[in-house]
Amino acid sequence: MNALHEFLLRTGDNCLILGHRVSEWCGHAPVLEEDIALANTALDLLGQTKLWLTYAAEVEGKGRSADDLAFLRDAWDFRNVLLTEVPNGDFGRTMMRQYLFDQYHLLMLQGLAQSSDETVRGIAAKAVKEVAYHVDRSRDTVVGLGDGTDESHRRMQEALDYLWPYVGEMFASDTVDAEMAEGGISPDPASLRDAWDAAVADTMAEATLALPDSRFHHKGGRDGRMHTEHLGHMLTQMQWLQRAYPGATW
Amino acid sequence: MAATRLSGGHVVTTEAQVWDWLAKVPDPEIPAISLVDLGVIRGVAFDGDTCVVTVTPTYSGCPATAVINLSIETALADHGVPVRLKQQIAPPWTTDWISPEGRDKLNAYGIAPPQPAGGPAACPRCGGTHLEKLSQFGSTPCKAQWRCRDCLEPFDYFKCI
Ligand SMILES: [Zn+2]
Numbered sequence: 001m002n003a004l005h006e007f008l009l010r011t012g013d014n015c016l017i018l019g020h021r022v023s024e025w026c027g028h029a030p031v032l033e034e035d036i037a038l039a040n041t042a043l044d045l046l047g048q049t050k051l052w053l054t055y056a057a058e059v060e061g062k063g064r065s066a067d068d069l070a071f072l073r074d075a076w077d078f079r080n081v082l083l084t085e086v087p088n089g090d091f092g093r094t095m096m097r098q099y100l101f102d103q104y105h106l107l108m109l110q111g112l113a114q115s116s117d118e119t120v121r122g123i124a125a126k127a128v129k130e131v132a133y134h135v136d137r138s139r140d141t142v143v144g145l146g147d148g149t150d151e152s153h154r155r156m157q158e159a160l161d162y163l164w165p166y167v168g169e170m171f172a173s174d175t176v177d178a179e180m181a182e183g184g185i186s187p188d189p190a191s192l193r194d195a196w197d198a199a200v201a202d203t204m205a206e207a208t209l210a211l212p213d214s215r216f217h218h219k220g221g222r223d224g225r226m227h228t229e230h231l232g233h234m235l236t237q238m239q240w241l242q243r244a245y246p247g248a249t250w
Numbered sequence: 251m252a253a254t255r256l257s258g259g260h261v262v263t264t265e266a267q268v269w270d271w272l273a274k275v276p277d278p279e280i281p282a283i284s285l286v287d288l289g290v291i292r293g294v295a296f297d298g299d300t301c302v303v304t305v306t307p308t309y310s311g312c313p314a315t316a317v318i319n320l321s322i323e324t325a326l327a328d329h330g331v332p333v334r335l336k337q338q339i340a341p342p343w344t345t346d347w348i349s350p351e352g353r354d355k356l357n358a359y360g361i362a363p364p365q366p367a368g369g370p371a372a373c374p375r376c377g378g379t380h381l382e383k384l385s386q387f388g389s390t391p392c393k394a395q396w397r398c399r400d401c402l403e404p405f406d407y408f409k410c411i
Contacts, residue, residue, distance in 0.1 A: 033395065
């Protein structure tokens with residue numbers, strides 16, 4: 001296994017799967033401004049996906065393209081964390097998931113912008129600007145809804161409780177991460193946890209939400225060992241066109 | 251304006267001329283400004299007869315990127331110049347690269363130009379300064395929605411990145 005390729009798949013697949021999930025809101029958000037904001041967030045993530053997966057395909061050297069990786073792999077070959085593939089739930093849960101991921105994504109990209117790998121550094125320097133903007137919005141929304149009405153508060157607390165067991169996987173380092181950290185390509189995800197905890201604790205305090213204290217977490221996404229049953233269902237939508245009409249272009 | 255020059259019996263296009271042509275190619279989503287105003291053209295150089303144009307995308311996922319590339323190819327093809335595009339993502343595009351003329355054109359078109367402070371300086375319609383943010387995002391990845399409390403009109407703000 002090529003560790004750099006694996007690392008790039010993980011990074012790209014997080015963007016791809018979350019980007020697709022967020023795009024499912026297109027035309028369905030509670031108000032027009034939120035609909036547009038979600039669509040734009042999804043678009044940024046898909047753009048980042050293209051950069052990461054193009055590089056992943058190049059490193060792999062088997063003549064595959066970013067599109068091949070996105071549309072022709074099966075569920076067990078995806079390397080996204082489980083958090084990104086869980087169904088959207090209501091708007092509150094979608095925004096809570098976005099915030100939990102954005103906060104991680106921002107810290108990771110800040111580290112990757114200092115990567116020893118020139119291409120990784122370039123992609124991260126571009127993406128970090130977009131993601132800094134995402135976290136501003138998702139944080140504001142979590143605070144607004146958490147410290148909002150009784151109902152919005154209740155729903156945000158439920159969202160946080162539901163998503164919390166998926167948080168730990170973002171920081172669960174393995175041998176791929178060790179190799180990336182050793183080469184100065186990527187920070188070790190585990191090393192980002194303290195900064196993430198501090199930022200999230202601030203946000204949840206402001207949002208009047210109680211942080212669950214359990215550190216139990218689901219795993220199996222970023223190493224592909226066991227995705228949730230939701231990923232396969234999502235792929236039947238996302239990959240439908242290339243599966244039904246192989247090689248179709250426009 | 252730089253003129254074509256003759257070299258070995260061939261008509262040779264200068265880089266300055268290509269910049270001139272590109273300064274007339276409108277941005278596909280904000281046609282009030284050109285690709286040069288937007289700051290996405292990072293370099294023009296000749297490799298033999300082929301003009302190599304270096305382009306830096308605004309946002310990673312901006313759907314206008316493909317149209318921008320096509321517009322550049324078309325503009326040079328119209329002048330019979332073979333072109334090769336080079337995508338460059340580092341250093342990343344920043345709104346600091348929008349030209350002063352581009353900023354004026356945006357404002358005249360009704361889009362408040364980006365400000366380092368993170369919000370528009372004044373309403374592009376009435377010049378009012380009592381402004382409120384409606385949404386952090388707008389009709390394209392590069393814009394946000396604001397409203398002027400003086401004239402009550404909503405307007406687009408070009409996000410500062
Ligand atoms: Zn006004």
